[in-house]
Amino acid sequence: MPNRCIRPGDNPDLTKERETCTFDTDELAANLYGSRRNLERRREISQKVSADPDFADPIPHEFLSREKAVDATAKKSKVIFQKWKNLVKPEEMPHLVNEAVGIQGFPLALHHAMFLPSLNSQADDDLAAEILPRAKAYEIIGTYAQTEMGHGTNLRELETTATYDKTTQEFVINTPTRKAMKWWPGNLGKMSNYAVVCCQLIIDGKNLGPHNFLVQLRCEKTHEPLPGITVGDIGPKIAYNTTDNGFLALDNVRIPRRQMLMKHAKVSPDGTYTPPIHAKLNYGAMVHVRAHMIYSHGHLLARAAAVATRYSAVRRQGRIENGGPEVQILDYQTQQHRIFPQIARAYAILFAGQEVRDQYAKTLEGIANGQADLLPDLHALTSGLKSVVTFMGGLGIEQCRMSCGGHGYSDASGLPKLYGVQIGGCTYEGENMVMLQQTARYLMKGVKWAEQGKSLSPSIAYLGKKSGKSLIGLKGGDITREHEAILETLEHTARRLAIDASQLWEKRIKGGECKERAWNGVTVEMNRASRVYTRLFMARSFHRRLLSSPSSIRSVLSDLFSLYLHYECVDMAQHLLEDGHCNGGQIQYLKKRLYEDLTTLRPNAVSLVDSFEISDRELNSVLGRRDGNVYEALFQWAKQSELNYTDVLPAVKNYMMPMMEENRSKL
């Protein structure tokens, strides 16, 4: 079967891997990206970016100072959003940006991720008509400023205020304390001249909770901060260092009434407040990002899996049999056990990410027609997915990094930066432990609805089902039935954990604790229930994708799905065993099946990561390059280190040489 990545001059081990492929790598890639046409466009964009001299990097970003890297990124962003703007469709933009500037952020990241989406979904028609065309034409750059130094997770306690002044029909935006300074928003520090700022809305002394306001921060001509505005960069971070995450203090800055985002909640000129159809529509920009970040995080894990798999196919170290040749490290079972689940999880996350994006679009349609009934389900699902996927992705990338040995520790591998970028997702858009509790709130309601025989939305329909005996290991050799048996066991486990958590909570309440304190006493269990609910959704979503896949890739996807399910169950064995639903023998059976899966998948491992269709430029990894010629490339990469510009560094000349000389003269 063709793997279309084979080229003359490639590392022979990698070519051999590709020759053993049992499926059409283009078919799988087309399925992943939605169609052949999408795949071709992806390739076209990759090729054109590589050929565009405006995107050429004289030296890799890894060797640039932060200031120079920010400069280079801004320069390329201008090319993207001027020269390239009309050459790509909006949905192709993330790929173009990844190719052209990489993953560490760029001046318009938050403009796209949150500024435009919040204006689109929350500004009323008048404000939208005025500001959106300018924002879409990049006449202005905006960001989303919500988090403060003292509060991020708990929005209700944000301190920044927007006090309505009826006499002038203005809001007065104010930062009352040091810790009320906005802190963290991406591109706030240096790039943006506007922001959607989240403030407590105060009318006639009454606090109506967090609402969003459009605030101009800098002069459009000089880019100097406007009077009353203190703004700057918060300094270097684990990653995202080409992003100017910023601080902002507002000293009684006045904005016109119509700059409140009033599509849902409204304030009339006389100060009358009209609430939105759903109390949390003001939080819409976060739901938007959570719904979209699942897919992009799947892609980050896919990159790491591609690097680790390809490198493990070209790296030879040690022997499995005495006297045999040094083996490809990919032949070690431990290496397979480290990396293959990451390949499977990357596919699972990408599939789930695509489903949740569709669900988001449907929910938005409903809201546009005055119906917010799909929102609670979407909020629970996106909160759970956001938390599970970012955590899983972080562990996965770190496994991939360690699986590359010493070279994985070098920036040449691309893995440390990938990890740094990815792991930010555990914190931003709501810290994971907190967001899992949002999911758990919904599950607790679901448990009650199920008890009352009420109808349940698809993501929690399992709460209303009855458990049978687990059929894992009892369904003979039929893989389809085995998949079903495992999915049913996961459903049982998700249901059981939700019901147990609900009962624990109730017990504490009956014991005299108030609801909230009782909740805090059971949140570890609540979050477990949320994670398994989410992992069940991911497994179901992968299964749906398998069932609808064309026959040409069905077999390899089925192998991958088997590995995915077996790995997830072994990983969650504690939950499967805890109530006796599964027994030790069934867990042993799952482990045996998992080890068989590793062997089954081995010949297709490289081809599965080739189907992620990530160009060398986008992958930005000496170890993961398509041709596998890693050793020469490593040397060429290292030669570009600024420490190698001279043979004798000033640091050596000024300090080490005199020290050695002085010590020698003492002898």
Ligand SMILES: CC(C)(COP(=O)(O)OP(=O)(O)OC[C@H]1O[C@@H](n2cnc3c(N)ncnc32)[C@H](O)[C@@H]1OP(=O)(O)O)[C@@H](O)C(=O)NCCC(=O)NCCSC(=O)/C=C/CC(=O)O
């Ligand atoms: C943790 C939150 C959600 C708590 O909000 P709060 O107002 O205190 O609400 P409750 O926990 O009491 O919940 C009441 C009720 O509302 C439901 N709900 C909450 N949020 C939503 C929502 N977004 N959509 C729909 N429904 C929602 C909740 O389920 C409850 O329903 P009940 O039926 O059970 O009553 C809140 O404080 C929060 O979201 N915190 C996280 C902050 C956050 O995410 N910040 C992100 C800042 S931007 C950023 O990080 C950008 C990063 C860069 C990038 O993305 O590139």
Ligand SMILES: Cc1cc2nc3c(=O)[nH]c(=O)nc-3n(C[C@H](O)[C@H](O)[C@H](O)COP(=O)(O)OP(=O)(O)OC[C@H]3O[C@@H](n4cnc5c(N)ncnc54)[C@H](O)[C@@H]3O)c2cc1C
């Ligand atoms: C890379 C990056 C980019 C960001 N970009 C933006 C941006 O563009 N705009 C913006 O506004 N913000 C941004 N943020 C801020 C981000 O949204 C917040 O940091 C995030 O929401 C977490 O809030 P926090 O920092 O207040 O954490 P905290 O809430 O202080 O969390 C600290 C600890 O307390 C625990 N905790 C807090 N509350 C609870 C609870 N109720 N129950 C149990 N445990 C709890 C958490 O689990 C965590 O362990 C960004 C952050 C990062 C890292």
